[in-house]
Amino acid sequence: MIVDYHMHLRRPGDGVEEIDHTVEAAERFVEVAAERGVDEIGFTEHVYYFRQTKELWDHPYYADRCVYDLDAYVEAVLEAKRRGLPVKLGLEVDYVPGREHETQDILGPYPWDFLLGSVHTIEGHHVDGAPGEGLWKHFPVEEVWRRYFIALRGAARSGLFDVLSHPDLVKLFGQRPSPDAVFLHHDETADAIEAAGGLAIEVSTAGLRKPVGELYPDRGLLEACHARGIPVTTASDAHLPEDVGRDLDQAVELMRSAGYETVTVFDGRKARQEPVG
Numbered sequence: 130m131i132v133d134y135h136m137h138l139r140r141p142g143d144g145v146e147e148i149d150h151t152v153e154a155a156e157r158f159v160e161v162a163a164e165r166g167v168d169e170i171g172f173t174e175h176v177y178y179f180r181q182t183k184e185l186w187d188h189p190y191y192a193d194r195c196v197y198d199l200d201a202y203v204e205a206v207l208e209a210k211r212r213g214l215p216v217k218l219g220l221e222v223d224y225v226p227g228r229e230h231e232t233q234d235i236l237g238p239y240p241w242d243f244l245l246g247s248v249h250t251i252e253g254h255h256v257d258g259a260p261g262e263g264l265w266k267h268f269p270v271e272e273v274w275r276r277y278f279i280a281l282r283g284a285a286r287s288g289l290f291d292v293l294s295h296p297d298l299v300k301l302f303g304q305r306p307s308p309d310a311v312f313l314h315h316d317e318t319a320d321a322i323e324a325a326g327g328l329a330i331e332v333s334t335a336g337l338r339k340p341v342g343e344l345y346p347d348r349g350l351l352e353a354c355h356a357r358g359i360p361v362t363t364a365s366d367a368h369l370p371e372d373v374g375r376d377l378d379q380a381v382e383l384m385r386s387a388g389y390e391t392v393t394v395f396d397g398r399k400a401r402q403e404p405v406g
């Protein structure tokens with residue numbers, strides 16, 4: 130089985146992608162998935178696009194984007210399911226330390242198949258905005274990495290999520306601390322994910338399209354997770370239909386080489402393992 134469990138419902142606009150939370154948009158993603166041999170796709174819109182989540186955000190980047198209706202998004206994906214399409218209902222949720230209860234209260238009522246936990250910002254500063262900007266403007270590389278992985282371990286421990294997405298996103302601009310420091314971050318993070326229990330990590334091809342030009346996560350982190358029995362999903366993080374399933378063969382190759390033979394499939398937040406491929 131091949132799954133792509135991370136993508137954002139958009140339609141191509143005039144040079145920019147436009148949010149399109151409709152069943153017609155979902156159908157366009159499903160068509161590409163079928164052409165590329167992807168058996169099942171999961172839609173995972175960013176949590177901060179929905180007005181129902183406004184109370185979670187202090188940062189203007191997020192607060193400005195809270196204009197779409199979460200119910201309409203959920204209904205579009207559920208309608209795609211009713212039409213028999215191989216889709217799953219998910220959401221990409223930014224982890225906000227200290228706001229776990231509010232996050233749970235807002236998202237609890239919806240029939241999710243899985244929730245992705247992501248760290249994109251720390252205390253309002255972007256990790257993934259631009260090199261030298263956001264968190265990178267305030268701290269040296271070692272400290273950005275340290276803070277990123279502390280936040281990711283917090284996301285693991287929060288109990289809010291089913292999958293940690295792009296787990297070593299912090300490498301996206303190709304900046305890394307010493308190999309020893311990298312090893313320690315990977316090791317401590319795999320320990321925290323194992324201790325949290327019931328969490329998978331995502332093998333994402335999005336990093337191939339970033340300056341670093343690599344899959345997320347590094348082989349070291351993936352092997353540390355495999356050694357601890359932590360399962361995986363595969364994902365493109367597509368923002369347009371043309372990117373659905375993109376480079377998933379490389380993701381499958383990496384996970385196999387790290388020892389994985391199965392991929393995680395979700396139904397109503399229950400995980401099971403299926404042979405990958």
Ligand SMILES: [Zn+2]
Pocket residue numbers: 221247249294295
């Ligand atoms: Zn993300």
Ligand SMILES: [Zn+2]
Pocket residue numbers: 135136137221366
């Ligand atoms: Zn995403």
